[in-house]
Amino acid sequence: MKIVVIQGPNLNMLGHRETNIYGPMKLEEIHTQMEAVAKENGTEIEFFQSNLEGEIVDKIQEALGDADGIVINPAAYSHTSIAIRDAIAAVGLPTVEVHISNIYRREEFRANSMTAPACTGIISGFGPFGYHLGMISLLQILGEMEAMKRAQEEQAKTQSN
Numbered sequence: 113m114k115i116v117v118i119q120g121p122n123l124n125m126l127g128h129r130e131t132n133i134y135g136p137m138k139l140e141e142i143h144t145q146m147e148a149v150a151k152e153n154g155t156e157i158e159f160f161q162s163n164l165e166g167e168i169v170d171k172i173q174e175a176l177g178d179a180d181g182i183v184i185n186p187a188a189y190s191h192t193s194i195a196i197r198d199a200i201a202a203v204g205l206p207t208v209e210v211h212i213s214n215i216y217r218r219e220e221f222r223a224n225s226m227t228a229p230a231c232t233g234i235i236s237g238f239g240p241f242g243y244h245l246g247m248i249s250l251l252q253i254l255g256e257m258e259a260m261k262r263a264q265e266e267q268a269k270t271q272s273n
């Protein structure tokens with residue numbers, strides 16, 4: 113099993129950026145914690161951060177055939193990017209959108225996520241812990257999909273006998 117974690121613009125500034133909103137944790141620290149959880153679950157994990165919309169679209173497309181699911185914080189692009197939304201919809205992989213802050217209790221323009229409707233689910237407002245929640249939710253979904261696939265294979269086998 114492999115998960116790709118995609119981080120959008122300015123998330124490389126975590127720990128320095130508006131710490132009253134995003135807290136003091138650096139992106140590398142969040143990733144170190146996620147790596148430990150991935151290891152416990154026997155899951156491969158890859159991290160990617162970019163400030164560029166097109167690079168994020170490329171990374172989502174690359175996940176097809178390479179990964180089983182995506183955890184993404186499109187950051188400011190959540191509110192503007194049809195291209196990222198379309199890429200998530202195009203690959204069709206289970207995808208969890210994470211926001212450190214609660215986007216619904218901030219400025220009005222943040223209350224609309226353009227990308228969220230293409231995702232399986234969204235986690236918002238739990239601080240950096242949201243990445244942990246996003247990851248275990250994704251692992252749960254992938255586990256259920258795997259169990260469903262196995263059950264269908266079993267059923268097909270019994271029917272062909």
Ligand code: DQA
Nearest residue numbers: 185187188210211212213222
């Ligand atoms: C964010 C919320 C966005 O509105 C903002 O542009 C970000 C971070 C969050 O994680 O809370 O850059 O996605």
